[in-house]
Amino acid sequence: MKKSILLLAVVLLIAASVSLFAQGTAETGSKSFVPSKDIEWVVTSSPGGGSDIYTRVISDIMNRKNLANGKTFLVMNKTDGGGEVGRLQVSRVSAGNIADHTLLTFNSGDHAPMLKNTANRIENFTPIAVMAVDKQLLYIGEYAKYKTFNEVLNAVKAGNNIVIAGSKGDDIATYEMLVKELGVSQNQIAFITNNATSDAITSVLGGHVDLVMSKPAAADQYVIAGKLTPVLALSETRFTGNLASAPTLSEVGPYKNIENPIWRGVVGPKSMSAEAADFWSNAFKAVAESEEWKKEYIEKYKLVPEFRDRAAATEYMQNFQKLTLATLGK
Amino acid sequence: MENLMHLIQGFGVLFTFQNIAVTIFGAILGLLVGAMPGIGSLAGVALLLPLTFKFNPTTAIIMLGALYYANMYGGAFSSILIGIPGDGPAVMTLMDGYPMATKKNRPGQALLTSNLSSFIGGSIGMIILTFMGPLLAEFGLKFGPAEMTALLLVAMTSIGWLVGENPTKGILLTMVGILLASMGMDTLSGNPRYDFGSVYLLGGIPFVPFVIGMVGFSQVIRLMSERHQETKLAVSKLSIKESMITLHDFKRLLPPAIRSGFLGTFVGVLPGAGATTAAFMGYAVQKSFKSEEPLGTGAIEGIASCESANNAAAAGAFAPLLALGIPGSGTGAVLLGGLMMWGLNPGPLLFTNSPEFAWGLIASLFLANIITLAIAWGVIPFLIKILSVPTKLMIPVITVVCIVGSYSTSNSMYGVLIMFISGVLGYILNRTGYQTAPAVLSFVLAPLLESNMRKAFIISQGSLGIFVEKPISLVFIVILFVILLFPLIRLVLTKLGVLKVKEKV
Structure with missing residues (x-):
């Protein structure tokens, strides 16, 4: 009884491997892939x-x-x-x-x-x-202290500290480009890394930070509802639609545009x-x-x-x- | 009253054959998924999500909502019956649920207590959600990094209640929990921490396998070493009637369940906190109230306080999700992703643009709450049969369940490895008289505390003033100091003779 089961298993195994090989050769034989x-x-x-x-x-x-x-x-x-x-x-x-x-x-x-x-x-x-x-933009919340990016820059010059909230990875890189171009320190304009953009938006809605960095998709609904307003396009050209009001960095002052695709x-x-x-x-x-x-x-x-x-x-x-x-x- | 009208309309949306059917389906699936250790609501919702793309959005969210919600019930089952938490929020249920089922031989009552408390907590959460949802969401926004830090510091003091008889050992394990939690990618700077050059450790130690191992698998090892001592429970109470709780039990259950219902809803609304944190806090709060039996020995109050809190938090988490499009938890984030896939735009306009959707979902939570209670109640007699399975059969079965659960958190053997290691560690700690609960609690809270505290310091440029300048955080700081200094003040007052020492104690 045991022997016959073993035999059956061996036969099945061989059969299976043969069919596998057959498939394998068919694959390598044909030139185009499907x-x-x-x-x-x-x-x-x-x-x-x-x-x-x-x-x-x-x-x-x-x-x-x-x-x-x-x-x-x-x-x-x-x-x-x-x-x-x-x-x-x-x-x-x-x-x-x-x-x-x-x-x-x-x-x-x-x-x-x-x-x-x-x-x-x-x-x-x-x-x-x-x-x-x-690409990203910077947005302000409903009850923001500074209403435009110019006001933000003036506040920095006056010795105030600004905090931007954003997500990981790309946002940090864009922030570093921005700080470098503006010629300010990472203390003057600080950045808070969140696990997701939604967390960053939460903190700007609650008024805990000054600005939030987001891609258009994540902020879209808040812009429509008037809870977020775009103040700076991190792009070579302005965005379209309801984001068109946000100027690029070169429009704001003597800076080069920041874009981190x-x-x-x-x-x-x-x-x-x-x-x-x-x-x-x-x-x-x-x-x-x-x-x-x-x-x-x-x-x-x-x-x-x-x-x-x-x-x-x-x-x-x-x-x-x-x-x-x-x-x-x- | 306007909201009540909306809710009734929501029920109108709900009461179609298809929607009721998916609510029931979601509730059953949620119970199953919740009862399987490791496969929590996050995995359940994520697995089901792709299936729902062909549904209309309202039906789809009703099903997922029911699943998410029923999951909070299911998690308690394995905690109570086999001593392995089904998911994060059920860790605390185990503290009293498992002793009540095994040492006190009242498994049916333990399960029923958990179900009833879940129902009460959930109902409180949903009623608050219905009438104050948007308001609550706005309130949640007020909790920025500084406020969350202060709140979490208060929550951390609850570890003091959990350290048991030996404070040194408890504090030591709290530190171990914090150290383990700080492994992996630094959340703020993205730099690797304690990764020892391993890609796996770069992502830190995953919570679910850690808890399954620490709390659950360590029990399996204990069972193995005790397998020859056949102390089989005579489980005789196999009918619903015999697992009924007495009126006295119900009276014990009610106050903690109601208290935790409110507390849990509040915690659920806060950004970043979730059902797990709510359960911990509910249990910790119960410690400062009177319980008939000491907590941790199988007290009804213990089960009620955390089960009610986690269900209330699950309901509360829908407030920011629906009113503002902000996910309060990982599961919320998945639901949010689902909304987008169905072509809806979650955000502040959801209630205005798709009211039938938002209110249909809230109505479905009410229905899911009732259906789940009924189903859960009905299966109690079958569930407690698990306890009469001989230990030698239970060991391999639970082991397999632990492995599957740890594997499924990230689809890799890494989770299984972590589970085994923490299991052995947990067993050794238990044998040497260490309580593992403080380590688990600090493992949950420390990362939250760390990221919030560091964010607060970035905002305040390193000044401690931020914690006392903001009114909400000031309140929590005062509470914190009261808790910390209370024993000292009492000691001084007693010495001065102002406070009389109670003779009875």
Whole structure:
């Protein structure tokens, strides 16, 4: 009895491995890549946040337009180690079928801390696409002491201290650019890092800080309700719509404009085959060109559409890395 | 009265076949998810969220609201029955719930106490939410870094109640909790702290696996070492009738439940604090009131105070979420993400632009509260059968549950490793007469205190004045000093003969 079970198990095992191999050879034999299994898409931040929504909108559009050969996207939120663990895991996926079916949401807000805190570099990934660019503004609350950015600057000159609240990563970098351009110290205009932009908005609504830094999407509803007013566009040009009233820094005084473009992209593991990378780059291009993407993401969250394909994204991310490492002094 | 009209309209939205069905579905799922250690409301809501994109937004939020809400009930089950907290807020329930179920052999009553207190706390929270939601949210905004720091300092003194007979050991473990909590990325500057070069430690020690290990798995190890002493409980009370609490029990339950209902709602509204903090504070406050039996030995008051507080906080957290679009907790943030995916714009205009949505959600909380109570009550007889399962079978089952729970917090084995390590640590500490509760409490509060205090100092340029210049924070600072100096003042007064020593004590 036991023997027969053992025999059966061995036979099954062989059968299984044969069919696996058969699949494997079929894959490598064909030149162009088509997804043959479900795709694991890693997001290194929590469900419900900006990166998560970005990922789910794209995967939803890909499903609706059948861009992934009818395969399902499994979005995995891997937040260990501030996201570094998820990024490291993706970078280490070994070549093969799994590597071709692994994607990672990768933004400047992921890239900068990775460079700062770990030895992981963009060379360990295969850049696939850059989808959009986001920028920030400074806002005041309803009962703010200073009503314009000029008043803020005058207050600083008069010896008062100003506090800006913002989120992590990109916001800190933009703040440092701003302070440097204004030529003031980090005590004169201080910055409070919050875990999320919503926390920063809470503190300005309660009147605990003077200004809040936010991307248009997170502050949108508060601007409509009159609870927040934009006072400075951290951009080369003014924003449009209800944000048009905010001047850029060069309009305020003898300064250069501050702009720190926050890009949202996608990468795969380094070991991803060139065929698969091309396939995904084209699929993301199709998403970027779709009406759904424009309506459900770009317009809704007020981003700047800026698609870069595989080659352009690689160059863009490498360039970002060079600049960031230089600022970090690494 | 206007709000009452809105609420009735909300019920109008709610009472369709589909919406009631999803409320029930959400409530059952919430109970299950809550009862599974590690898979708290955050994971439950996050897992269910993608499923709801095809629903209309009102139906979707009703389901998620019911799930989130029922979760607060479910968390207590595993705390009481197997001594492993189902989620953060249920840690405190364990302190009295587990002894009451096992040592006192009143598992049915313990569960019922927890359910009834949850119901009372939740109802108080919802009524306050209905009539004062937006007002409450505005009040929550007044709590900036300075006010939160002062409040958290007061909360930290509650550790004093938890240290047990040996204050030195208690304080030592409080420090250990603070040290462990400070590992990982510095929240303000983003610099790594105590990461010892490991990418995993960069994100710090995750709370849920830490608690499951420290409080739960340490129990499993204890069970293993005691497996030969068959002290099986004779669980005879298997019907609903026999797990009824007496009128006397109910009278004991009511005052702490009502007190914690108000306290919990208030804590739920504050930015950054959540159901876990509320439960801790509810329990700590109960320490300063009279309980018939000492807390920690299976007192009804202990269960009531924290279970009521965490449900009230869950309801209170909806005030800033709905009125201002500010998530009060991690789960709130996920719900907020959901609102955006459904095409709604959470923010100060939600009540004006989508009233049927906002009030439908509030109405669904009321319904979920009643449905969950009924379901939870009904399953008590089946649940307490768990206690009659032999220890040798329980050990592997609980171990698996602990592993699954720790794994699911971040989908990685890192959580499992942390759970095992904290389990062994917790066991050793227990054996050597250390209480683990202070470590868990300081682990929760220290990061909140640290980030708020540092923010306050950035605002005030390092001046301590900020804590006394702001009226709300001044009040808490005064309370803090009263608590700290009270024993000293009493001692001095007694020595001077002003205060007479009570002979009875």
